[in-house]
Amino acid sequence: MRNTHPQPPSASMIFARERMKRMTKIELELPDEAFSALRVTPDEFSREMRFAAATQWYHQGLISGGKASQIAGMTRLEFLDELARRRLNVINIGIDELKQELERG
Numbered sequence: 308m309r310n311t312h313p314q315p316p317s318a319s320m321i322f323a324r325e326r327m328k329r330m331t332k333i334e335l336e337l338p339d340e341a342f343s344a345l346r347v348t349p350d351e352f353s354r355e356m357r358f359a360a361a362t363q364w365y366h367q368g369l370i371s372g373g374k375a376s377q378i379a380g381m382t383r384l385e386f387l388d389e390l391a392r393r394r395l396n397v398i399n400i401g402i403d404e405l406k407q408e409l410e411r412g
Contacts, residue, residue, distance in 0.1 A: 354380065358389065365399055372399070 342352055358379045365375035376386035390397045400408075 317371060361386070362390065362395060368399060368401070 315325060337352075342349055345352065347355065349379070355392070358381075361375040361378040364370045364378070372386065373383055376383040379386050379389075381389065387397050
């Protein structure tokens with residue numbers, strides 16, 4: 308028999324929710340056509356913009372994966388899973404950093 312009781316939220320989920328409560332709101336003016344062209348609601352567009360910005364900055368090495376997940380409004384695991392789902396680089400490490408890690412053993 309399957310357990311139908313919901314699992315309590317993990318510590319990382321609770322921490323992610325707390326971080327989201329302390330966010331600054333930024334207002335953008337966009338033409339209505341932007342939403343219809345992409346076939347998304349304004350809320351979906353906002354989530355996608357947050358993820359896109361976080362991904363760009365993460366891949367540029369400007370922010371850590373933890374900070375990127377915070378900007379995207381996700382847990383770190385959710386952010387990494389979404390990168391993988393979209394077939395984007397999950398691990399962001401340069402060749403020199405990789406060599407250093409391998410030398411350390």
